Amino acid sequence: MSRCAQAAAVAATVPAAGVGNVGLRPPMVPRQASFFPPPVPNPFVQQTQIGSARRVQIFLIGIILLPIRVLLVALILLLAWPFAAISTVCCPEKPTHPVTGWRRKITQTALKFLGRAMFFSMGFIVSVKGKIASPLEAPVFVAAPHSTFFDGIACVVAGLPSMVSRNENAQVPLIGRMLRAVQPVLVSRVDPDSRKNTINEIIKRTTSGGEWPQILVFPEGTCTNRSCLITFKPGAFIPGVPVQPVLLRYPNKLDTVTWTWQGYTFFQLCMLTFCQLFTKVEVEFMPVQVPNDEEKNDPVLFANKVRNVMAEALGIPVTDHTYEDCRLMISAGQLTLPMEAGLVEFTKISRKLKLDWDGVRKQLDEYASIASSSKGGRIGIDEFAKYLKLPVSDVLRQLFALFDRNHDGSIDFREYVIGLAVLCNPANTEEIIQVAFKLFDVDEDGYITEEEFSTILQASLGVPDLDVSGLFKEIAQGDSISYEEFKSFALRHPEYAKIFTTYLDLQTCHVFSLPKEVQITPSIASNKVSPEKHEESASDKKDD
Numbered sequence: 330m331s332r333c334a335q336a337a338a339v340a341a342t343v344p345a346a347g348v349g350n351v352g353l354r355p356p357m358v359p360r361q362a363s364f365f366p367p368p369v370p371n372p373f374v375q376q377t378q379i380g381s382a383r384r385v386q387i388f389l390i391g392i393i394l395l396p397i398r399v400l401l402v403a404l405i406l407l408l409a410w411p412f413a414a415i416s417t418v419c420c421p422e423k424p425t426h427p428v429t430g431w432r433r434k435i436t437q438t439a440l441k442f443l444g445r446a447m448f449f450s451m452g453f454i455v456s457v458k459g460k461i462a463s464p465l466e467a468p469v470f471v472a473a474p475h476s477t478f479f480d481g482i483a484c485v486v487a488g489l490p491s492m493v494s495r496n497e498n499a500q501v502p503l504i505g506r507m508l509r510a511v512q513p514v515l516v517s518r519v520d521p522d523s524r525k526n527t528i529n530e531i532i533k534r535t536t537s538g539g540e541w542p543q544i545l546v547f548p549e550g551t552c553t554n555r556s557c558l559i560t561f562k563p564g565a566f567i568p569g570v571p572v573q574p575v576l577l578r579y580p581n582k583l584d585t586v587t588w589t590w591q592g593y594t595f596f597q598l599c600m601l602t603f604c605q606l607f608t609k610v611e612v613e614f615m616p617v618q619v620p621n622d623e624e625k626n627d628p629v630l631f632a633n634k635v636r637n638v639m640a641e642a643l644g645i646p647v648t649d650h651t652y653e654d655c656r657l658m659i660s661a662g663q664l665t666l667p668m669e670a671g672l673v674e675f676t677k678i679s680r681k682l683k684l685d686w687d688g689v690r691k692q693l694d695e696y697a698s699i700a701s702s703s704k705g706g707r708i709g710i711d712e713f714a715k716y717l718k719l720p721v722s723d724v725l726r727q728l729f730a731l732f733d734r735n736h737d738g739s740i741d742f743r744e745y746v747i748g749l750a751v752l753c754n755p756a757n758t759e760e761i762i763q764v765a766f767k768l769f770d771v772d773e774d775g776y777i778t779e780e781e782f783s784t785i786l787q788a789s790l791g792v793p794d795l796d797v798s799g800l801f802k803e804i805a806q807g808d809s810i811s812y813e814e815f816k817s818f819a820l821r822h823p824e825y826a827k828i829f830t831t832y833l834d835l836q837t838c839h840v841f842s843l844p845k846e847v848q849i850t851p852s853i854a855s856n857k858v859s860p861e862k863h864e865e866s867a868s869d870k871k872d873d
Contacts, residue, residue: 372553372648373655375592377584391604394452398603401450405443410503412439413510424512427541437489440510444485452607453479457486459614464543467573467617468535469565473639474555474577475547477586478595479602479610483545483575484511486612490543491534493527493564512542528567535568545575548632551652552588555579558640559650561632569625571617574639578611590655615642660693661706661742689746696742707739718800762819766812776809 379387416428416436427433448455470490472483484492489511496515499505514530517523534541548561565572579586585601585608587593593601602608618638624631640647699716700706710729714721732740769777779801804810804818 371658372557372559372650373551373590373658375554375584375587375589377587377593379583383583387601387604390606391600394606395600395603398450398452402447405447405450406503406507409440409443409447410506412436412443413506416440416510417506420509423515424509427537428512436510440507441485441489444489448479448482448485451479451603452605453482454607454609455482455486456609456611457614458611459616461487461614462571462573462617464539464541467571468537468539468543469568469570469572470543470545470575471548471561471565471572471635471639472545472575472577473547473549473558473561473636474553474643474645475549476552476555476577476579477588477598479586480547480577482610483577483612487543487545487575487614490545491541492545493531514544528564531564532568535570548636549652551655552590554587554589554592555645557646557648557650558636558643559648559654561636562651563628563632566620566624566628566631566635569620569628569631571619572635573617574615574635574642576611576613576615576639576642578613578643580609580611581605590659613642615639657689657693660690661697692746693742696745707741708745709739713740718803719797762816763812766815769810769815776811777805777815778809779805782810 413436416432420428428436445455470483470487472480484490491512491514492508493514493516494508496517499508499513499515501508514527514534516527520526531544534544544565546565548565549559550562551559553559583605585593585598585605588595588598615638618631618635620631624634636647696708699712700708708716710721710726713729713732714725717725719725729740730736732744735744766777767773769781772781779798782801783797801810804814806814
């Protein structure tokens with residue numbers, strides 16, 4: 330949409346504009362439909378309701394089963410430790426060569442048996458479907474949905490393939506030794522080259538022709554409640570080798586395994602699961618997915634295809650939420666907003682709108698300051714006007730409507746982020762800021778007085794008795810506003826860009842709507858707001 334067309338939409342709501350109805354909605358901005366939120370529940374929360382009768386049952390069964398299972402798990406871990414130690418003795422923490430020969434054969438056989446025994450002692454009844462592919466057929470397993478720490482069952486069933494894990498996990502006593510026994514790909518949070526090194530390591534192993542064990546990856550990168558498949562991270566798909574999808578299901582009446590950011594803790598889930606007679610889990614190995622030439626060159630495309638295949642088999646939808654949304658959700662909760670406020674499908678909108686994490690996180694702070702007085706964490710027209718320190722006017726309603734992308738009369742954080750990026754930031758360039766400053770600087774002395782500021786905003790917003798003293802004082806450090814002060818404020822608050830240039834846009838469109846013989850006198854677009862003063866307008870500002 331051109332600036333003139335946008336201004337025409339604004340003009341349709343300005344009193345005495347003579348065009349359209351006051352309540353006219355703006356046309357849909359380009360690609361708006363692609364930003365509509367998906368009709369899926371929050372994938373990062375789990376609310377398991379346990380009735381009184383079930384609580385009594387869990388307590389009675391737990392009295393017997395809980396101590397027995399805890400002792401059995403501890404015993405199996407102690408038995409497994411010597412085999413893990415044999416497998417990793419004289420090996421660096423980050424393996425450079427695969428374990429081969431008798432050590433690999435004996436330790437892997439023993440650890441697979443003890444792994445199955447441990448999950449059986451926890452009460453898991455594992456059902457396996459499909460055929461496990463060989464390392465040459467599929468060097469990579471991709472398992473989903475990832476919903477719990479118990480998903481390690483997939484690793485045991487698949488024959489103890491290598492896993493991608495944080496470097497800190499390898500330092501944990503006992504458990505760290507077990508992890509190192511499967512020759513993991515370790516990721517360091519302090520090494521700035523860790524991501525590149527991890528990808529190179531995955532490529533090296535998956536193209537080794539079967540020398541290294543297969544790699545098991547949970548491509549979602551975080552736990553969900555299994556209601557949908559969130560965006561797959563491309564790491565497992567970058568090598569461009571065949572992958573075997575692995576589906577995980579927990580078909581139990583009572584869900585005691587789902588471990589999300591809002592729900593039961595690690596300890597509570599262990600206690601609840603150990604107190605069940607049994608817990609069912611299904612592990613299904615799907616047919617191997619082989620990438621075509623286009624997918625080999627585009628790991629995101631390959632990841633999306635595999636995700637769609639898995640979602641169809643599971644009978645659940647896909648969504649563009651990612652781990653970054655989970656982090657935003659936690660931040661929203663810390664700001665006393667509803668946790669769902671942070672679910673903006675960050676990866677999708679950041680890719681389309683060129684946003685970065687830190688910028689969106691700061692916008693969440695700003696949004697929280699606006700929505701602090703509203704119920705439900707959404708912004709209405711009154712909160713929007715109060716934040717901008719402007720009265721509710723037709724132009725302000727039009728600006729609000731541009732943010733309100735689903736036209737429900739309120740703005741959520743997702744709409745706020747998209748609105749700032751799509752509607753405000755592109756207009757908030759150095760050139761536009763300079764033009765806006767010239768617009769306010771009526772006497773062209775390089776400073777904006779409060780009277781000049783008030784005069785232009787009155788004309789722009791169509792409010793004759795507008796009090797802008799509060800807004801003026803927020804911008805000015807003295808009795809007037811310099812260009813640097815104006816620029817600094819405009820860059821910090823891009824939502825004002827549309828308001829600052831509304832008057833200019835209206836004047837420009839008015840000029841271009843006149844007959845050609847009248848357009849040769851474009852001084853109408855100068856920064857003088859009184860028609861009777863057009864003769865005195867400076868000619869060097871007519872292009873503004």
